[in-house]
Amino acid sequence: MTPPRSPDATEKPVTQIDWIAKLRHMLQVMAFALGIAMLQYAFMPDKPFGPPLVYSLLIATITWAVIDLGREFFPSSAETGxxxxWAALALVLGAIVLGYMAGTRIADALCQYYGWYPPNAGQQDPAQLRSSILITAIAGIVGSFYFYAVNKSAYLQRKMTEARQHASEARLKLLETQLEPHMLFNTLANLRALIGSDPQRAQVMLDHMIAYLRATLGASLAPTHTLQAEFDRVRDYLALMAVRMGPRLSYALTLPDDLAACPVPTLLLQPLVENCIKHGLEPKIAGGHIAVSAHREGDWLVLDVIDNGVGLASAPGGTGFGVAQVRERLASIYGAASAIELVAASAGGTRATARFALNL
Structure with missing residues (x-):
């Protein structure tokens, strides 16, 4: 018994036989054989349809079995299976020869047994024999090439899908690496502004910030976490901002229990909340209120971040970094099954709504 060889990049690793795929291939081959039998009958309508059908099915099925089962015993290319x-060429040619000889012999016996042919009546003259051999050879080569091309096409499709997935993952990671420093910079800038005006509150804010950053940076190491964890991070951030803004900031978070375990991208809501504070509430002398909520619409998860700040028309600097980041991250992960919109809230201020496929 020869020791197993370690597969290289071009060799298909040893796997279990996919019998469902084998059955699908057999049915395709039988349908192909039926087509050949019907074509033969169309050119010879004066002869019964049974014999060409039997010959065609037996030759095709035996040829398929030798090729499709036999190739499992050879080292195979990862691209085609x-x-x-030369092993592939020898397998195909050997299968065609064996399929023709064994299929013809079994078909002769069956036709004689069922009375379709008297003894020796199934023997063909040289011209018919050459025609049968040629049909078998062409059908075998065409069928083999078809399955070869299908396997290679499926392999290339898998590689394209993997490449797109890797590109999306790399793009998403880039977006995340941009988001985390931005979040940290904003938090430190808020702390710096408070140090000069109220050192005691700055100390309290610093304590909150240390705890908040420890939890947030730990959570950001994973691409997703539960919606409950996302709301907890937002609550921590708003508590931190409440130290700085005092009574100018109030907030409410609403998360239904049945959505708490839903996985979502990390740090998804925070850019939207930062956007509300920076462009909505900070420019407003009286400050205002932020409401963060989640609900389900069919197969979609909907997240709303609403403030009653100065509104879109009066916000200095536009909508900022947050909305663009969330839009790109959702597009990278969910593709067309995601959307984000920024609209004027009915009671004044701004509503940011993110929708994406619900995954429970």
Missing amino acids: WPKG
Whole structure:
């Protein structure tokens, strides 16, 4: 018994046989054989349809079995699942010869047994024999090439899907690496502003910030976490901002129990909340209120961040970094199954709404 070889990048690793795929291939081959039998009958309508059908099915099925089962015993290319080099050619040609000889012999016996042919009546003259061999050879080569091309196409499709997935993951990671320093910079800038005006509150804010950053940076190491964890991070951030803004900031968070375990991208809501504070509430002398909520609409998860600040028309600097970040991250993860919109709230201020596919 020869020791197993370690597969290289071009060799298909040893796996269990996919019998469902084998059955699908067999049915396709039988349908192809039926088509050949019907084509033969169309050119010879004066002869019964049974014999060409039996010959065609037996030759095709035996040829398929030798190729499709036999190739499992050869080192195969990862691109096609077929043996490489001369082994593939030898397998196909050998299967065609064996399929023709064994299929013809079994079909002769069956036709004689069921009375379709008297003894020796199924023997063909040289011209018919050459025609049968040629049909078998062409059908075998065409069928083999078809399955070879299908396997290679499926392999290339898998590689394209993997490449798109890797590109999306890299793009998402880039967005996350941009988001975390931005969040840290904003928090430190808020702390710096408070140090000069109220050192005691700055000390309290610093304590909150240390606890908040420890939890947030730990959570950001994973691409997703539960919606409950996301709301907890937002609550921590708003508590931190409440130290700085005092009574100018109030907030409410609403998360239904049945959505708490839903996985979502990390740090998804925080850019929207930062956007509300920076562009909505800070420019407003009286400050205002932020409401963060989640609900379900069919197969969609909907997250709302609403403030009653100065509104879109009066916000200095536009909508900022947050909305663009959330939009790109959702597009990278969910594609077309996501959307984000920024509209004027009915009671004044701004409503940011993110929708994406619900994954429970």
